[in-house]
Amino acid sequence: MNVRRLIPTTALAGAVTLGLVTLSACGGSSGSAAADGGKLDVVASFYPMQYLAEQIGGDHVSVTTLTKPGVEPHDLELKPKQIGELGEADYILYLKGIQPAVDDAVAQAGVKNTVDAATLTTLEKHGTSAGHEPHDHGHEEGAHEEDGHEHAHEGEAGADPHVWLDPVKYAEVAKGVGASLEKADPDNAAAYRKNTDALVKKLTALDTKFETGLKNSTTRTFITTHAAFGYLAERYHLEQEGISGVDPEAEPSPARIKQLQDTAKKDKVTTVFFETLASDRTAKTLAEDTGLKTDVLDPLEGITDASRGDDYLQVMEANLAALQKALGAR
Structure with a gap:
């Protein structure tokens, strides 16, 4: 244990004088830092x-x-x-x-x-969209369905x-x-x-902003490269359609692309979202093929100079603005 980090500078100076630093550094930290x-x-x-x-x-x-x-x-x-x-x-x-x-x-x-x-x-378990079970997870023992999604026990595969x-x-x-x-x-x-x-x-205030900001919209469906927004979609009564699954690098099948094109037409989807830390190639290709716009929906797995904000709250508010624009919220 690096105990020196837990000793104030004055105490450390005194300990050096007494030749006790080696003793204190041997013993791990005990009690409160x-x-x-x-x-x-x-x-x-x-x-x-x-x-x-x-x-x-x-x-x-x-x-x-x-x-x-x-x-x-x-x-x-x-x-x-x-x-x-x-x-x-x-x-x-x-x-x-x-x-x-x-x-x-x-x-x-x-x-x-x-x-x-x-x-x-x-x-919980979320598929590529609300109510769609992912192909690779299936229904596993230890989970139960409720309101079109499943609750999973701690540590269960597929959660x-x-x-x-x-x-x-x-x-x-x-x-x-x-x-x-x-x-x-x-x-x-x-x-x-x-x-x-x-x-x-x-966080409660942020929840209220999302709830009121997304209440009335032209469409409830959004398409994203990385199906990271299952909880957000469920909370605010939206439909997430993921190009890939929960893994941002997974390649979608031609059948999945066709399905997304049909969904976009049927549900009046305007935008395909991509993110800052993963490739946007598939999102841009799908958008071009279907005549849709692209925009960023950030899964907030890391903050960089490319992020639309300096911290969690700012980036989430940018996500809300992007969703409002894409869904025609008013």
Whole structure:
């Protein structure tokens, strides 16, 4: 454990004078990081987890992310150094099912305060569109249908992990993260609680904006390259039609393209959405073939200079504006 990060500078200087730094560095961290006057060393798997850790942790945490800006999270491969450093963290926040390399590394790290965000809300299965079951998942034991979608048990294969794109579910996860940080660092529990409440309030306001902003529209159907918006579509009574499945790099079949062309005509679809971190080739080809426009709908898996905003809330508001325009919301 890199204990030096948890020792205030003045104490460190005193320890150097006494020749005690080597002793303190051998012993791992015990109890609250804040008890040593330092910050809780938090490792987040990718941007949606990083955002929660930073917003809720505030000044009491030092957050690093395993997925650098511009890297497609699904494709992340960890360097041995990153895997080694993971075991030194005070607290790990990840979302099981998005990044296989991270899931494996977290399991090996054995850090006591490890939180899987997927356990903090209910995961569901979403196909390429609402009410369409994906070809590769099928109906699995342990799931049940309700209102045209399925609820999946924690960690079940085929569950859609993109919960952060639904502000209501993301708020549920935020509450769980806040409670777990209170437990990991009880000395700063009041601050974590206050920050959680503030974030949940912002997410509730965002939910209201989406609800009112998408209430009346010409069409309820949107086409996207990456079927990441199942929770968002379900929350606001929309129909997501994904060119590929939940994997942004999957190539669609000719039959799927034909199906999308028919749907676009029938449901008066105006726009094919692509994203910033994955190839837009298929979206642009489909749009050209069907005479549709293209625009960005950001699954918020990472923030880059190309993002329409500097953080989660700004990019989600840009997503809302793009959806309103594409759906003819008024």
